[in-house]
Amino acid sequence: MAEVLPLDEDVDVLVDRLARAGRASQRVLARMSDAEKAKALMSAAASLRQHAPQILSANALDVAAAKANGLSGAMVDRLRLDEERLEGVAKAVENVASLPDPVGLVIDKSSVPSGLEMVRRRIPIGLIGIIYESRPNVTADAAALCLRSGNACLLRGGSEAVNSNRAIHAALVEGIEAEGVPGEAIQLLPTQDREAVSGMLRAAGLIDMIVPRGGKGLVERVQNDARVPVLAHLDGICHTYIHSAADPEMAKAIAVNAKMRRTGICGALETLLLDANFPASGAVVGALLDAGCELRGDARAQALDPRIKPASANDWDTEYLDTIASVAVVDGLDAAMDHIALHSSGHTDAIVTADEAAAERFLNEVDSAIVMHNASTQYADGGEFGLGAEIGIATGRLHARGPVALEGLTTYKWQVHGTGQARP
Amino acid sequence: MAEVLPLDEDVDVLVDRLARAGRASQRVLARMSDAEKAKALMSAAASLRQHAPQILSANALDVAAAKANGLSGAMVDRLRLDEERLEGVAKAVENVASLPDPVGLVIDKSSVPSGLEMVRRRIPIGLIGIIYESRPNVTADAAALCLRSGNACLLRGGSEAVNSNRAIHAALVEGIEAEGVPGEAIQLLPTQDREAVSGMLRAAGLIDMIVPRGGKGLVERVQNDARVPVLAHLDGICHTYIHSAADPEMAKAIAVNAKMRRTGICGALETLLLDANFPASGAVVGALLDAGCELRGDARAQALDPRIKPASANDWDTEYLDTIASVAVVDGLDAAMDHIALHSSGHTDAIVTADEAAAERFLNEVDSAIVMHNASTQYADGGEFGLGAEIGIATGRLHARGPVALEGLTTYKWQVHGTGQARP
Numbered sequence: 098m099a100e101v102l103p104l105d106e107d108v109d110v111l112v113d114r115l116a117r118a119g120r121a122s123q124r125v126l127a128r129m130s131d132a133e134k135a136k137a138l139m140s141a142a143a144s145l146r147q148h149a150p151q152i153l154s155a156n157a158l159d160v161a162a163a164k165a166n167g168l169s170g171a172m173v174d175r176l177r178l179d180e181e182r183l184e185g186v187a188k189a190v191e192n193v194a195s196l197p198d199p200v201g202l203v204i205d206k207s208s209v210p211s212g213l214e215m216v217r218r219r220i221p222i223g224l225i226g227i228i229y230e231s232r233p234n235v236t237a238d239a240a241a242l243c244l245r246s247g248n249a250c251l252l253r254g255g256s257e258a259v260n261s262n263r264a265i266h267a268a269l270v271e272g273i274e275a276e277g278v279p280g281e282a283i284q285l286l287p288t289q290d291r292e293a294v295s296g297m298l299r300a301a302g303l304i305d306m307i308v309p310r311g312g313k314g315l316v317e318r319v320q321n322d323a324r325v326p327v328l329a330h331l332d333g334i335c336h337t338y339i340h341s342a343a344d345p346e347m348a349k350a351i352a353v354n355a356k357m358r359r360t361g362i363c364g365a366l367e368t369l370l371l372d373a374n375f376p377a378s379g380a381v382v383g384a385l386l387d388a389g390c391e392l393r394g395d396a397r398a399q400a401l402d403p404r405i406k407p408a409s410a411n412d413w414d415t416e417y418l419d420t421i422a423s424v425a426v427v428d429g430l431d432a433a434m435d436h437i438a439l440h441s442s443g444h445t446d447a448i449v450t451a452d453e454a455a456a457e458r459f460l461n462e463v464d465s466a467i468v469m470h471n472a473s474t475q476y477a478d479g480g481e482f483g484l485g486a487e488i489g490i491a492t493g494r495l496h497a498r499g500p501v502a503l504e505g506l507t508t509y510k511w512q513v514h515g516t517g518q519a520r521p
Numbered sequence: 522m523a524e525v526l527p528l529d530e531d532v533d534v535l536v537d538r539l540a541r542a543g544r545a546s547q548r549v550l551a552r553m554s555d556a557e558k559a560k561a562l563m564s565a566a567a568s569l570r571q572h573a574p575q576i577l578s579a580n581a582l583d584v585a586a587a588k589a590n591g592l593s594g595a596m597v598d599r600l601r602l603d604e605e606r607l608e609g610v611a612k613a614v615e616n617v618a619s620l621p622d623p624v625g626l627v628i629d630k631s632s633v634p635s636g637l638e639m640v641r642r643r644i645p646i647g648l649i650g651i652i653y654e655s656r657p658n659v660t661a662d663a664a665a666l667c668l669r670s671g672n673a674c675l676l677r678g679g680s681e682a683v684n685s686n687r688a689i690h691a692a693l694v695e696g697i698e699a700e701g702v703p704g705e706a707i708q709l710l711p712t713q714d715r716e717a718v719s720g721m722l723r724a725a726g727l728i729d730m731i732v733p734r735g736g737k738g739l740v741e742r743v744q745n746d747a748r749v750p751v752l753a754h755l756d757g758i759c760h761t762y763i764h765s766a767a768d769p770e771m772a773k774a775i776a777v778n779a780k781m782r783r784t785g786i787c788g789a790l791e792t793l794l795l796d797a798n799f800p801a802s803g804a805v806v807g808a809l810l811d812a813g814c815e816l817r818g819d820a821r822a823q824a825l826d827p828r829i830k831p832a833s834a835n836d837w838d839t840e841y842l843d844t845i846a847s848v849a850v851v852d853g854l855d856a857a858m859d860h861i862a863l864h865s866s867g868h869t870d871a872i873v874t875a876d877e878a879a880a881e882r883f884l885n886e887v888d889s890a891i892v893m894h895n896a897s898t899q900y901a902d903g904g905e906f907g908l909g910a911e912i913g914i915a916t917g918r919l920h921a922r923g924p925v926a927l928e929g930l931t932t933y934k935w936q937v938h939g940t941g942q943a944r945p
Contacts (some may be wrong), residue, residue, distance in 0.1 A: 123887075124862070124886075125557040127886070127888070128885075129887060137835075143687065207906075207907050208907075209905065209906065209907040211900065211905060213896055213900060213905070215907070222918050223888075223918060230904070231840070246792070259909075283678055287542055292831050305918050305919070306918075306919060326750065326919050330848070344699070344941070347941040350941065350943045351941065351942075351943055353943075354943030355943075355945060358943070358944055378739040390556065438548070460936045460938075461552075461936075462548075462551070464548075464551070464647075464934070465934065466934060466935065467935045467937060468934060468935070468936055469936075469939060470936075470937065470938050471938070471939040471940055472637055472937055472938075472939025472940050472941070472942040472944070473942060473943045473944050475943075475944040476635065476637060476937065476939075476942065477572060478943050480934070481633065481635060481637070482631075482633065482639055483631050483632075483633040483639070486852065493730070494646050494647060494729050494932050495646070495730060495731075495750050495919065495932060496919040496920040496921040496935065497698075497933040498933060498935070499934070500933060500935075508919060508922060509922060510888070510889065510890060510891070510892060510922065511884075511890065511891045511892070511906070511922070511923040511924075512894075513891060513892065513893040513896055513900065514884075514893055514894050514895070514896075515893060515894055515895040515896025515900075516895055516924070517771040517775065517895050517896070518775075518776055518895070518896040518897060518900065519766070519774045519777075519778030519782070519897045519899075520778060520897050520899040520905070521781055521898050
């Protein structure tokens with residue numbers, strides 16, 4: 098199980114073979130009931146626990162290789178599994194099993210003058226490709242979300258976690274097969290050859306959607322090269338605008354939390370916009386600086402605190418993912434929204450204000466996947482949105498936006514009920 | 522207005538310039554109310570009527586050129602406008618104005634333990650590219666659907682209708698501008714250079730979605746070359762399966778209607794599947810043959826009537842769009858669904874049966890955008906589905922499927938209402 102298999106067939110032939118097997122298994126999955134899919138996932142979680150020794154020893158190989166290859170401590174930590182973390186992975190699969198199954202739900206119904214009755218019903222998308230890096234828990238998370246929503250998946254994890262991913266995958270397959278789900282519903286690409294990723298990206302018509310999960314380099318490559326539709330976000334250049342009518346204490350608490358709670362996540366604040374008429378801007382930037390954040394400001398922002406460095410033109414389009422933020426002073430709501438329209442990556446943008454009319458304009462006119470009023474952008478997360486989990490956050494404009502969970506892994510069909518209608 | 526403008530700037534520069542102007546106008550449009558957009562469309566319809574002389578004389582130029590270029594009578598007829606047809610175009614715009622505006626509708630709302638309230642609200646997609654052929658009425662239809670749903674559009678019509686399209690476009694712009702909508706909300710590509718179409722297709726991030734309307738060659742080119750998401754169908758290889766429990770008279774009426782009512786539309790029957798246990802197969806194929814349809818059958822179908830020609834392997838994957846159909850005899854529901862899974866283009870497939878359980882299985886398990894029970898596949902049309910109009914029929918799996926009208930031209934955003942939440 099632990100060795101890297103050689104690529105002994107043409108990449109397109111390999112992807113074609115795996116995709117066809119996945120699609121065939123998906124036809125079986127699409128016919129399974131809510132309860133049957135939930136039971137298969139509970140069995141997969143049990144299998145993860147049962148195979149803990151194999152998974153942890155496979156993971157130990159990956160961790161040793163990562164250290165030998167000089168990966169950073171943070172990278173090695175993201176890779177590492179222990180009994181507690183593996184229990185968390187199994188629990189997450191059980192949590193997905195407990196989420197409501199969207200498949201079969203009626204979106205709407207209508208009758209038309211011809212007497213036909215139309216029902217729009219949710220169905221699985223089909224075969225989902227997941228391309229991800231380092232964290233081996235994605236193997237189980239992504240597979241569980243796909244299976245819960247009736248989709249087959251083709252997984253391709255990072256090379257640094259190859260042994261862990263194979264062990265987790267084998268356990269999942271054993272678990273679902275015990276409950277009658279074809280093992281091909283969860284497939285792991287049997288090669289780490291990068292060319293195989295390209296094969297997945299060009300498999301339009303065979304793979305229905307690709308979800309990349311990882312750093313910007315990975316997402317950028319996938320978005321540039323894919324012929325298959327991609328669900329993803331590239332950047333999280335998130336703005337928080339402190340309106341003139343913001344409560345000063347709330348503004349301070351939200352700005353510090355949005356930037357500093359976790360700086361490496363896509364929902365972290367990257368640019369703070371301070372209204373020229375907000376009276377407590379000095380206190381807000383002071384709190385950020387005191388919390389250890391480097392601030393880079395325009396001339397008016399720099400005048401607020403001598404510790405603020407000058408911003409360059411690039412700063413307004415930079416996702417720092419670090420204890421750094423850019424700060425600008427803007428003249429009112431429209432100027433703030435103009436700045437956001439120019440520089441936002443369409444992920445999450447927030448306004449802090451006690452003025453409901455200003456908030457309503459911001460929520461309606463800022464064109465990002467998530468717009469927030471009086472809340473930290475760090476809440477941009479499927480779990481916090483009550484979705485139970487997420488396959489990712491999307492900033493594209495079609496199909497699904499913002500946090501995407503089970504519903505975003507479905508599409509619909511029109512079911513038409515007639516009584517013999519021939520069209521005049 | 523009538524001359525073909527030379528392409529005097531680089532195609533990508535041109536598309537970039539038009540797309541940016543369209544996007545800027547769309548921000549204005551996105552803020553307009555239901556009533557304002559409806560009023561602008563009524564004004565556009567009035568302007569079409571007012572400019573009838575200019576539109577009809579521009580159209581006469583196109584018709585004369587088409588005849589001089591030896592276009593077929595059917596092509597020339599599709600191109601031709603007269604007062605009655607132009608009145609139909611104006612009425613269609615008014616009809617779109619009367620449809621309910623999807624923008625701003627709440628898809629769902631939820632509260633989460635943190636106290637945040639999430640509202641998913643419908644918003645326009647942004648800038649839609651429409652690439653179409655011959656029929657000049659598409660200029661008005663597509664522009665009206667886009668504007669009604671708050672989208673700007675960039676239109677590129679066929680060369681044979683260039684004068685008609687420019688005259689209709691000028692009238693529409695005059696009409697919407699009179700009601701305060703920026704004219705750039707409806708733009709017509711000012712060149713017929715084919716390279717400009719390529720420029721539109723690669724304008725990912727500038728154009729949000731492309732809708733091709735026209736023949737298979739056009740759709741195929743758009744689907745193959747586009748980096749922008751495409752909403753379309755390539756083929757309509759529609760099946761009608763006559764189950765063993767079908768009412769013989771209904772089966773005959775539906776089969777003849779599905780094939781013969783209009784053979785050139787995407788919802789026309791191309792393959793008839795007859796259950797081996799259906800007792801009246803001879804009558805059904807006889808009715809089709811008597812109606813002037815050529816049938817190409819497998820060996821068992823050929824045994825039903827000596828007039829049935831042998832089918833080749835290609836016939837099962839052919840969209841005839843003509844008075845020709847393929848016919849196969851299948852052993853039961855599963856064999857019918859297997860045939861459809863192999864050969865359907867995912868557009869519209871139907872079952873005729875009095876057996877509700879068989880119908881339910883067919884509607885649930887056949888994986889096409891539209892599945893029908895006891896109705897002619899010729900009903901596959903946005904108007905017949907009660908959508909009031911359609912921008913097209915989509916066979917892709919993401920975003921929107923089947924007949925697509927206003928809702929399919931929208932997406933959503935998450936609006937999050939907080940009371941000062943900072944994430945723990």
